[in-house]
Amino acid sequence: MGILDIFRKGLEKTRGFVSDGFSKIAAKMGRFDEDMLEDLETLLVQADVGVGATLSIMDAIRENIKNTGDASRESVLRTLSEQMLSILGEKKTLKIEENNLNIILMVGVNGTGKTTTAGKLCLRYKAQGKKVLLAAADTFRAAAIEQLEIWGERTKTAVISHEEGSDPAAVCFDAIHAAIARKTDVLIIDTAGRLHNKQNLMDELSKISRIIEREAPSALCQALLIIDATTGQNAVIQSEVFSKAVKLTGVGITKLDGNAKGGVAISVAYSAHCPILLAGLGEGAEDLMDFDPEAFVASLLPES
Ligand SMILES: Nc1nc2c(ncn2[C@@H]2O[C@H](COP(=O)(O)OP(=O)(O)OP(=O)(O)O)[C@@H](O)[C@H]2O)c(=O)[nH]1
Numbered sequence: 001m002g003i004l005d006i007f008r009k010g011l012e013k014t015r016g017f018v019s020d021g022f023s024k025i026a027a028k029m030g031r032f033d034e035d036m037l038e039d040l041e042t043l044l045v046q047a048d049v050g051v052g053a054t055l056s057i058m059d060a061i062r063e064n065i066k067n068t069g070d071a072s073r074e075s076v077l078r079t080l081s082e083q084m085l086s087i088l089g090e091k092k093t094l095k096i097e098e099n100n101l102n103i104i105l106m107v108g109v110n111g112t113g114k115t116t117t118a119g120k121l122c123l124r125y126k127a128q129g130k131k132v133l134l135a136a137a138d139t140f141r142a143a144a145i146e147q148l149e150i151w152g153e154r155t156k157t158a159v160i161s162h163e164e165g166s167d168p169a170a171v172c173f174d175a176i177h178a179a180i181a182r183k184t185d186v187l188i189i190d191t192a193g194r195l196h197n198k199q200n201l202m203d204e205l206s207k208i209s210r211i212i213e214r215e216a217p218s219a220l221c222q223a224l225l226i227i228d229a230t231t232g233q234n235a236v237i238q239s240e241v242f243s244k245a246v247k248l249t250g251v252g253i254t255k256l257d258g259n260a261k262g263g264v265a266i267s268v269a270y271s272a273h274c275p276i277l278l279a280g281l282g283e284g285a286e287d288l289m290d291f292d293p294e295a296f297v298a299s300l301l302p303e304s
């Protein structure tokens with residue numbers, strides 16, 4: 001299956017909603033009038049594209065109609081696609097430096113898919129022949145440590161863990177030194193999504209970041225914010241909150257397969273100040289893709 005087919009299949013629900021919705025609106029008349037443009041605006045907001053991004057897209061569509069006089073389905077679809085691509089920006093991927101320790105820190109609120117994405121990434125790098133190590137820095141719940149250990153068994157990867165309730169920064173300290181001693185290529189650190197309160201969580205993440213900087217100054221450290229596509233506009237707020245505690249490298253959007261609200265990727269790209277790097281398109285170990293703006297947009301919109 002090609003990348004486009006994988007995105008189309010994963011985004012089936014959002015595709016059904018946006019693509020069919022667009023075709024239904026366009027079918028009313030040969031060319032778009034103001035009522036139809038308003039229906040399109042509502043459709044985008046309902047698909048969680050977000051109010052800011054939707055207004056910017058609709059402004060460009062109206063402007064184009066005004067300038068060219070062309071309000072045909074094809075013309076509106078072309079501007080819509082161009083605007084979505086312009087908001088999403090160029091394709092960017094997680095970088096892995098050869099002959100260096102790469103540290104990937106997974107952050108995000110509870111249940112977004114941090115541990116699952118850590119496992120999927122582990123599988124990806126193992127398949128590329130890299131030496132990988134997992135660190136269970138979510139010490140808040142025993143089940144979280146066990147969940148990462150299951151991924152460790154599944155992917156035949158060592159997991160550095162301490163007891164439930166221990167200091168996550170100490171787990172990171174040990175994991176970094178184990179990674180250096182074992183000449184690990186990629187160390188993936190799973191963190192908690194929930195602590196006693198939000199400030200605790202942010203303080204803990206800041207502390208983990210400081211430990212990484214201090215103990216592995218020459219490593220390439222990337223912090224990945226994991227966002228659940230089904231949580232809608234909350235996702236956008238999360239990116240603001242987490243970016244205050246950790247210097248985020250990029251975003252991974254999970255559960256794009258979960259409902260018809262996959263448009264949230266556009267909302268996040270519009271508001272967050274870091275690129276979307278990964279797309280979670282299912283629960284399986286292989287359901288992780290580098291986020292591909294072109295495949296994403298082509299998956300949402302009808303073929304012209
Ligand atoms: N459909 C779908 N489900 C996913 C995806 N990614 C993760 N999940 C599911 O989401 C649920 C939560 O995932 P976890 O990886 O445990 O989330 P977490 O962020 O580690 O959660 P906490 O440890 O509680 O903070 C699990 O049931 C996963 O199987 C995805 O891309 N698609």
Ligand SMILES: [Mg+2]
Pocket residue numbers: 114115116138144190191
């Ligand atoms: Mg977890």
